[in-house]
Amino acid sequence: MSFTPLLQRLLAxxxxxxxxxxxxxxRMALHLLEKDRDGGRTLVEALDEALNGIGLCERCRMFAENxxxxxxxxxxxxxxxxxxxxxxxxxxxxxxxxxxxxVYFVLLGRLSPLDGIGPEELGVEILEHxxxxxxxxxxxxxxxxxxxxxxxxxxxxxxxHSHNVPAxxxxxxxxxxxxxxxxxxxxxxxxxxxxxxxxG
Amino acid sequence: MTMPSxxxxxxxxxxxxxxWRESSQILEVFCRDHGRIGVVARGARRARSRWAGHLRAFLxxxxxxxxxxxxxxxxxxxxxxxxxxxxGMRLMAGFYLNELIMKFLERGDAHPELFAWYVQTLEQLAQxxxxxxxxxxxxxxxLREVGYGLNLxxxxxxxQPLDPEQTYxxxxxxxxxxxxxxxxxxxxxxxxxILAIGSGxxxxxxxxxxxxRLLRVVLDHYLGGRPLKTRQVLASMRRCV
Numbered sequence: 076m077s078f079t080p081l082l083q084r085l086l087a088x089x090x091x092x093x094x095x096x097x098x099x100x101x102r103m104a105l106h107l108l109e110k111d112r113d114g115g116r117t118l119v120e121a122l123d124e125a126l127n128g129i130g131l132c133e134r135c136r137m138f139a140e141n142x143x144x145x146x147x148x149x150x151x152x153x154x155x156x157x158x159x160x161x162x163x164x165x166x167x168x169x170x171x172x173x174x175x176x177x178v179y180f181v182l183l184g185r186l187s188p189l190d191g192i193g194p195e196e197l198g199v200e201i202l203e204h205x206x207x208x209x210x211x212x213x214x215x216x217x218x219x220x221x222x223x224x225x226x227x228x229x230x231x232x233x234x235x236h237s238h239n240v241p242a243x244x245x246x247x248x249x250x251x252x253x254x255x256x257x258x259x260x261x262x263x264x265x266x267x268x269x270x271x272x273x274x275g
Numbered sequence: 276m277t278m279p280s281x282x283x284x285x286x287x288x289x290x291x292x293x294x295w296r297e298s299s300q301i302l303e304v305f306c307r308d309h310g311r312i313g314v315v316a317r318g319a320r321r322a323r324s325r326w327a328g329h330l331r332a333f334l335x336x337x338x339x340x341x342x343x344x345x346x347x348x349x350x351x352x353x354x355x356x357x358x359x360x361x362x363g364m365r366l367m368a369g370f371y372l373n374e375l376i377m378k379f380l381e382r383g384d385a386h387p388e389l390f391a392w393y394v395q396t397l398e399q400l401a402q403x404x405x406x407x408x409x410x411x412x413x414x415x416x417x418l419r420e421v422g423y424g425l426n427l428x429x430x431x432x433x434x435q436p437l438d439p440e441q442t443y444x445x446x447x448x449x450x451x452x453x454x455x456x457x458x459x460x461x462x463x464x465x466x467x468x469i470l471a472i473g474s475g476x477x478x479x480x481x482x483x484x485x486x487x488r489l490l491r492v493v494l495d496h497y498l499g500g501r502p503l504k505t506r507q508v509l510a511s512m513r514r515c516v
Contacts, residue, residue, distance in 0.1 A: 094297060186508065188370040189291045189377070193508035194515045203515070222332045222366055229363040233516045260354060261328040 082108075134205070136181040136198050138163055146170075146178060153177045157205065158215040159231055161185050161224070165217065177215070180205065185218055185227040197227070199234065206238040216244045220265075280343050282309065286355065287338040288393065289330060290373040294320060301346065302330065303377055304338065307390045311380040314340050316349040326352055333361045333369055333397055359397040367512070368406045371505040372396060372413060378498060379421050389420040405477075411486040412475040414494060423497050426450035427473025439467035445489055447496050462492060 078086065082104060089100035107115035131137070132144035139145075146152060146166075156177030160166055166179050182197040205211060214235045218224040228244055235242040248266035249258050258266075287306035295301045300319040304312050319326050326349075329336065335355045340347040361369045372393065380386060392413065399409045418424055429436055430443075431450030437443070443451035445462040451469055468485040477483045494503075 186512075188367060188505040188508040189374050190293070191504040191508065193511045195511060199515055222369075225362065226364075226366040226370070229366065230512055230516075233364070237516055259328040261331075261334070 131183075133201070135179050136183055136201065137166055137179060151176070154210055155212045156215065157211045157213070158217050159202070160217045161219060161227075169217065177213075182218070182227065185221075185223045186230060187223050188226070194230070199231075202231070203234060203238070206235060206240050211240050214240050214242045216242055220247050281339075281341050282306075282347075283339045284337045285309065285339070286390070287336050288397075289332050289334070289336070290377055291332070292316075292319075292330060300330065302349070303373075305373075305376050305380070305390065305393065306338065307387050308385055310384045310386050311376060311382050312340075313346045313382065314338070314349045315346050316352070319349075329354055332373060333359050333366075335359070335394070359401045361397060361400045365400050365406060367505065367509055368400055368410055369397065371410065371503070371509070374503055374505045375414070375417055375494075378501060378503070379417055386420050389417060392416045392420075405483075407483050407487065408475070408477045411472065411477070411483065411490060414490045415472065415475065418493065418497070423493075425473075425493065427469050437466040437470055439465065439470060441466045443469060445469065447493060462489065464489065 085104045086097065086100045089095055089103050090097065095103070107118075128140050129138050130140075132139035132147055133142050134147045135144060137144040137146065139147075141148075153176050157180055158169065158175060158177055159180045159182065160169070161182050161184065163181055163183075166181060169175050169179075180198075180202050184192055184197055186192060186194070186197070206214070214231070216228040216231060218227045218231075232242040232244075246269060247262065248269065249255065249262070255263065285306045285308060287304050290303040290305050290311070292300045292302050295315065298318050298320045300316045302314045302316055304314050306312060316326060316330055318324050319330055329352050336352050337355045338352045339350040341350055342348050376389075376393070380389075396409055396413045400406065415425065415427070427437075427450075429450070431446065431452050437451060442454055442456050442458055443464055443466060444454045444458065444460065445464060446452055447462075451464075451466070454463065464485050468482050469489075471477055471482040472486045472489060477486065
């Protein structure tokens with residue numbers, strides 16, 4: 076089936092989204108054109124405003140509409156604890172857990188030496204600036220449990236150490252509600268290695 | 276050797292993984308009998324992937340795959356031992372080894388001896404060995420295995436054993452050429468230093484420094500201008516800390 080040039084362009088543009096292939100793009104495009112042109116216009120406006128209006132927080136590199144994101148701007152957050160994560164999605168996950176009241180730093184990636192991704196790409200200069208400010212008394216390393224995540228954690232721990240800021244690493248272990256026999260061996264060996272004293 | 280279309284239970288390590296499509300990964304794998312290969316792990320990035328936590332570098336794996344040439348399809352990957360506990364900044368040395376293998380080995384060329392040496396090198400990195408010495412020994416072995424072996428025992432001119440007291444100029448693709456004692460230059464070394472690089476036994480920091488100087492030039496020569504990304508990243512990390 077040959078589409079008109081405008082439709083072809085729309086299909087190609089929609090395919091840039093994760094999870095959207097040719098078939099889904101076609102369904103989306105036809106739906107907007109056939110049944111919901113107003114919805115389409117709202118989408119265009121929202122997308123345009125978001126792309127123009129959302130930048131990065133100058134303190135933590137989380138998405139922000141002003142120079143500082145809502146988390147960094149809130150008085151109630153404990154500014155002396157800094158949690159370093161890889162992506163904005165990690166911030167959302169930790170916020171959803173409602174277990175943390177400090178602030179964040181988003182690397183927007185992780186060290187990946189074989190891909191040539193080093194400290195410059197992770198905004199380390201901004202992080203160093205915050206560490207040298209003397210406000211932070213604990214840095215929590217919440218990078219992923221992959222080898223690249225571990226290398227990133229080790230590097231940032233070194234950075235924190237050079238500014239005399241104690242660094243901690245989030246625990247790795249058995250998921251809550253998980254049964255031991257279904258936990259993979261790597262996680263289980265970490266969980267056993269990092270066991271804590273039981274205060275019942 | 277042509278690779279069969281089904282390979283079962285092959286001792287292997289993942290050198291590098293990169294995201295592919297929605298939920299899969301393309302793995303660069305170094306295995307014992309088929310060298311470096313490219314394997315697709317379908318669904319590896321899903322939360323409930325059947326490979327759960329197994330597809331990571333420095334973990335000794337037993338892998339099975341189908342297909343030959345180009346990209347193969349991963350069928351199974353089981354850890355055969357606990358991960359070699361390469362941790363912290365030593366991971367950078369591990370990444371460097373992996374990049375060397377990816378740059379120097381052609382896909383599909385078997386190097387079982389280098390594989391054994393790689394395992395041993397990772398074990399040493401996991402223990403408290405001097406990282407620099409471990410890396411230099413690996414570089415010398417790698418060059419030998421891929422056909423760029425250095426002559427680190429004999430004089431390149433009259434083929435006599437190297438004299439530890441003599442000064443030599445190391446000429447790439449030839450070897451050690453004796454020069455006057457007062458000579459200096461990037462590739463001028465004492466016989467004792469060159470012998471140390473050949474034996475892999477570094478009794479002092481000067482010998483280790485000489486090894487780094489020589490091997491860096493030799494590796495760069497054979498890489499033909501292709502940069503080592505891990506080396507660049509490490510340099511910018513050092514600038515930060």
